[in-house]
Amino acid sequence: MATHHANAVLPDEPEKATLEGKNKLLGFWLFLGGETVLFGSLFATFIALRDQANGGPTSQELFDMPLVAAATLLLLTSSMTAVMATLALHKKNLKQIQVWLAITVLLGLGFLGLEIYEFMHYVHEGHKVSTSAFGSAFYTLVGFHGGHVAFGILWIILLQVSATKKGLTVVTAPKFYLASLYWHFIDVVWVFIFTVVYLMGMIGGKVG
């Protein structure tokens, strides 16, 4: 049975040193598989409805590329800092983990801030959930992603705070690892949103 004491010597790859850790890792990968279907369904819905502006603003009229590009940059960078945190985890260096995760969280907050600003701007332009099928699909897909980012930020902060007391153990290590896995996942989803929603929305025109 795995020991849970913080002062015990930490094994290599502490995130999968125990059966619980291994279970969590596998379970989380499977969960991400389910999330993929979830976002896949949202994307399919969006693609089917993206030209149905119902007389409201269309994607070509709305999208503000510099803003979206800035948000993308923030989120992609945060994925890199999350990788650095995982590398630090494998070096068993809690301090480095905390620093890299703190940067990740800040970047994530920046992204969220831009997204909220963007949404408010759109609503001002008359683009709401109730305006059109395009509006409903846009806010649901992008908002679902934003919700995932917000959840990720809260989760990582929680892990960071509790790790200041618990230290890096075979119990906390899998949690750090999973949080950064989750973070990469929402990053990948964003790459698709950037392409399907924004880039394709810019060139636009009727497709289907």
Added chain:
Amino acid sequence: MSAHASHAPNRSGLWDWLTTVDHKKIAILYLIAGGIFFLAGGFEALLIRLQLMYPESSMVGAKTFNELITMHGTTMIFLAAMPIIFALMNAVVPLQIGARDVAFPFVNSLGFWLFFFGGVLLNTSWFLGGAPDAGWTSYTTLALNQFSGHGVDFYVLGLQIAGIGTLIGGINFLVTIINMRAPGMTFMRMPMFTWSAFVTSGLILFAFPAITVGLVLLMFDRLFGGNFFNPDAGGNVVIWEHLFWIFGHPEVYILILPAFGVISEVVSTFARKRLFGYSSMVFATALIGFLGFMVWAHHMFTTGLGAIANTLFGLATMLIAVPTGIKIFNWLLTMWGGQIRFTTANLWAVGFIPTFTIGGMTGVMLAIPPADYQYHDSYFVVAHFHYVIVGGLVFGLFSGLYYWWPKMFGKMLNETLGKWNFWTFFIGFHLTFFPQHFLGLMGMPRRVFTYLKDQNLDMGNMISTIGAFGMTIGTILFVVNVFVAASSSKRAPADPWDGRTLEWSIPSPPPEYNFAQTPLVRGLDAFWIEKVAGNKGMTPAEPLGDIHMPSPSFLPFLMSLGLFIAGYGFMYHNYVVVVIGMLVTFACMFTRSVKDDPGYHIHEDEIEDKGVKA
């Protein structure tokens, strides 16, 4: 070995059940809750049949009739069949793979409570302005505000909460089966029931998110002014059909595969033979699981997707008949030349095979698009899916319950009552549903609350209703049997059926740690191999030692309760209630994340005290 609490926390009575994370107790919770919903759904079915007993009857009337068919279908699929399947999987899978518990005991209990509260939320609609009335498929635009009542909101939120529970339950079983198998238990030595639980869990993982999204979109349309399905604002109703059936068709395989698993175990045990064609059974199960995702549009032949799409989906559907046929022949060949014992469990299994085959045959008929234009939305479809769902799944569940009851409860169900249970239900079933094929072919549409007299529909409907009484009697006999078993003082032996798999190598019911020592598995039908070799029990794979157990927890209950409360907030646009409910849920998640569970240990001597053979 460790400084942690070394005694099981003393919990008893209700508190024990509300906090348990033991897979065997969670199985019983699933069975009780699923059983109650089964009775509710059965009662609704009886009312439907009473309304249709005579032409132009006004017994319940059109509005209630719509609510009844909606709630009957929804309840039976999501709140009765699914949980009873989860009951069997929880009770049996960890034992069959030689594990002490599932991978995530906490998540296991959370899955149950989410299902439970989702189901309760859905059913409170009866008292809060009327049940959902848009059919269990809840097609838009019928399910939008303009055309149906408040009940559909209960459908949306109830199924959403219950669905999350099912999803995490599926993940739990996948990880359990991949990571927790005893030494020597390779994939190709896993009992068929475990295999079917594995594939079913995979289907759950990839199918449920689609309905999650569908329900979210429907919720936005109904509660927050969304336009996904509102054609006037550019919405598209076919999106719902796709999302529903991308989930819905895999769902029917989620339901039937565990029944296939049960039948495989029961047929082989009571023929005293190894399952014929084990590897082809595994292959067929996996193939059915895979093909199950390729055929959803056979529910949409008449939607107008076009000839090419219909042809492809029709062909893909017919393909499924091939692995299904493999299974039927393997069961028959397992029985061939065996020393067959017709116990109640085996009667259900033997009754299953021809009944399910008929359902599969009508399925292939429906898979021919031009023919389906005739059958679609008629009683023929109702007959088809009841032959597979009742004649397949429910027969399989009864078989499994009679088979594993002694393992789950330590008491035997009465065989005489069991046989009465089987025959009344079996005959009642065929009386109910066989005539419906012809009612459908003669033009009786489904989901219509009455019919004119002298259209050649009177006789068929009358017979069908009489049959429903047969099934009712059968169900009541089962409930009686449960009480008879519970009040009998005779304890079930560890291995009442001369079983072949690991669960029969430990006492009935098993101790909380299942296996005092993890068993060493030497082949398919692990326990049988030891019996043939003349051994009393399994060879242990580890020395006797302390056993670590997870602590019970009240958090899963509270977490689900929070969502339950928030659900009402959403429905009545009361955001204070939403915030309160969500806060409860998040506070529980927070607590769970921050407070590590050290669990407790059962000491070596306590294990021996309990007199378990090593």
